[in-house]
Amino acid sequence: MVAFNAFFQSVFLAVSLASCATAAPFSGAVKFATHRTRELARGLTLETYHPSSSFETFGDGIDHPLSKRANPDLKESAIEFTGARLGVDKKSVTYKSGYSGEAARHAYLKQTHEGIPFANAVANVAFNHDNKVVSFGSSFVKPRRVAASKPTVVLSDAIAKAEDLLDGKHNDHPPTLEYIVLQDGSAALAHVIQIQNEEAGIWVEAFIDAHENELLSVTDFVNRASYRVLPITKEVPTDGFETLTNPADTVASPSGWHSDGTTSTTTTSGNNAIAFKGAQTSLTSQSSATLNFVYTQNPSVAPTTQVNVDAARTNAFYVVNTVHDFTYRYGFTEAAFNFQNNNFNKGGRGNDRVTISVQSSAGTNNADFGTPPDGQSGSMRMFLWTMTSPQRDGALENDIIVHENTHGITNRMTGGGTGRCLQTTEAGGMGEGWSDAMADWTEKTSAAVPDYVMGQYVVNRAAGIRSHPYSTSATVNPLRYSTLQSRNEVHDIGEVWANILHNVYAALVSAHGFSTTARTNPNGTEGNVVYLHLFLDALALQPCNPTFISARDAWIQADVNRYSGANRCTLWRAFASRGLGQGAANRVDSSTVPSGC
Incomplete structure (x- = not known):
């Protein structure tokens, strides 16, 4: 979600979300990392609860129960380690998904009871390629009581209840039966039902008590050839459109941007994305032969003039495909739960390209991205902005498109493709920060790290839509970890995380230089290459609903996995410079770095 935070006003630009029980009361610091208050349809307010996640990193790795086996199975190894580490019966641990990346192998697991999974009691284990465990995250619980595993509320009644409360309709995605841990330490049995209202921007996963037919919780999935476009390194139309020829990266998109390997198009539709206005049949067609747009x-x-609509659909299609391609190079692949219709037998679930609704009539001064689980399309909606005359189109401001697209990446890669694991206030805030940080990365063209401003074009303000530019100067941007003591809204929290990452980026580029080919060559040693590898590697390592602390630790461990810890001190000094040093906790700063740094 991007919000208009200049002067601490809030105009929502996107709602970004996906997805040891402790009894109340909770301290403010704990609730920050375990709760989220949501304003739902028809004035309904619901505070959702998510068991706190523990996160351990193990440097070069530790052994697990199957370490002595030759080529042990990922699934079996993860289940055995989780059972042993948590002291639980391995029969209560179920493997959900996993994959092997360049730097680590990742397994994602669920706690179960009588064969029924817990929605919010999950774990993730990472193994290095020496078959040692390098990190472990868990929100497994020991419930005080567990509801009977046979539902007494029929599914049709639960669907009717969810539709009524949430002002939408069941979208025919198959419902599931799962346990959900509640704030009082009990585990309720729930029918889990997807509810959508596209016009109102509603797409949630409703948890309806399977014995009482009451709403218990929600997962909000919404994160409020030749092409004449703004190149990805440019931010706003005044930077200048260019005609780019064959920008597709055929390593990431082997059939190009207009084919899924079987069916080819001459419109703004293809394997990774489809850009339209109003309906998915309302596309921009090639302006001349051979896929010229x-x-x-x-x-x-007005932006609604036909040529401007075509320009907007073309630009949005280009940017989403470009982000698909460079993040693919860095690990957001089919097996890692990316967005493609055809996964070419490389893992993950297909039929989930990004749908891009340009000039959506559902709102103004906004944009959003819905991230359901792997196998369902990510949904981007771009709105018109009414603060100028003529109005301006968010689909022509690249930083907004990249921001929205990144919500899909962070929600898919955290927690193993569920879309459920950035749901607390703190984790949702970091989701906003990652999205700004990715937009920041795309626009760098040299080793210089100037201050970065979001959202200048749509509001016609040089200061953009954030309270401060992202900066290495503490005078220009004073935000630091302890600033969270006075910030409890996700966009405000996101500014803190994005500014910390801006400083991490600057430190790595200062140490290692800059690659001008980073988007297509992830094999370099330059700082911007290292940064994006660690950015994506850490997403896969961190636990469900991470905190600033566990996300920082995931970056440190990611560096061990990929670079043998070569950047350890550079990273620690950068984090510590903004209060996220070794002793940071509960939103209290620390400038301490490990010995040797």
Whole structure:
């Protein structure tokens, strides 16, 4: 979600979300990392609860119960380690998903009772390629009581209840039966039902008590050839459109951007994305033969003018495909739960390209991204902005598109493709921060790290939509970890995390230099290459609903996995410079770094 935070006002630009029980009362610091208050349909307010996640990192790795086996199975190894580490019966541990990446192998697991999984009691284990465990995250619980495993509320009644409360309709995605841990330490049995209302921007996963037919919780999935476009390194239309020829990376998109390997198109639709206005049949067609999409925006007339609609659909299609391609190079692949219709037998679930609704009539001064589980399409909606005359189109501001697209990446890669694991206030806030940080990364063209401003074009303000530019200067941007003591809204929290990452990026580029080919060559040693590897590697390592502390630790461990800890001190000094040093906790700063740094 991008919000208009200049002068601490809040105009929502996107709602970004996906997805040891402790009894109340909770301290403010604990609730920050375990709860989220949501304003739902028809004035309904619901505070959702998520068991706190523990996170351990093990440097070069530790042994697990199957270490002595030759080529042990990932699934079996993860179940055995989780059972042993938590002291639970391995029969209560179920493997959900996993994959092997360049730097580590990842397994994602669920706690079960009588064969029924817990929705919010999950674990993730990472193994290095020496078959040692390098990190372990867990929100497994020991419930005080567990509801009977046979539902007494029929599914049709639960669907009717969810539709009524949430002002939407069941979207026919198959419901599931799962346990959900509640704040009082009990485990309730729930029918889990997806409810959508596209016009109202509602797409949630409702947990309806399977014995009482009451709403218990929700997962909010919404994160409020030749192409004439803004190149990905540019932010706003005034930077200048260009005509790019064959920008697709065929390593990441082997059939190009307009084919799924079987069916080819001459419109803004393909394997990774489809850009339309109003309906998915309302596409931009090639302006001339051979997949030319050359439409020149006219800024002096309304964005709804046909040429401007075509320019917007073309630009959005280009940016989403470009982000797909460079993040693919860095690990957001089919097996790691990315967005593609055809996964080419490389793992993960297909039929989930990003749908991009340009100039959506559902709202103004906004944009959002819905991230359901792997196998269902990510949904981006771009709105018009009404603060200027003529109005301006968010689909023509690249930082907004990249921000929204990144919600899909962070929600898919955290927690193993469920879309459920950035649901607390703190984790949701970091989701906003990662999205700004990715937009920041895309626009760098040299080793210089100037201050970065979000959202200048749509509001026609040089200061953009954030309270401060992202900066290495504490005078220009004073935000630090302890700032969270006075911030409890996800966009405000996101500014803190994005500014910390801006400083991490600057430190790595200062140490290792800059690669001009980073988007297509992830094999370099330059700082911007290292940064994006660690950015994505850490997402896969961190636990469900991470905190600033566990996310920082995931970056440190990611460096061990990929670079043998070569950047340890650079990372620690950068985090500590903004209060996230070794002793940081409960939103209290620390500038301490480990010995040797």
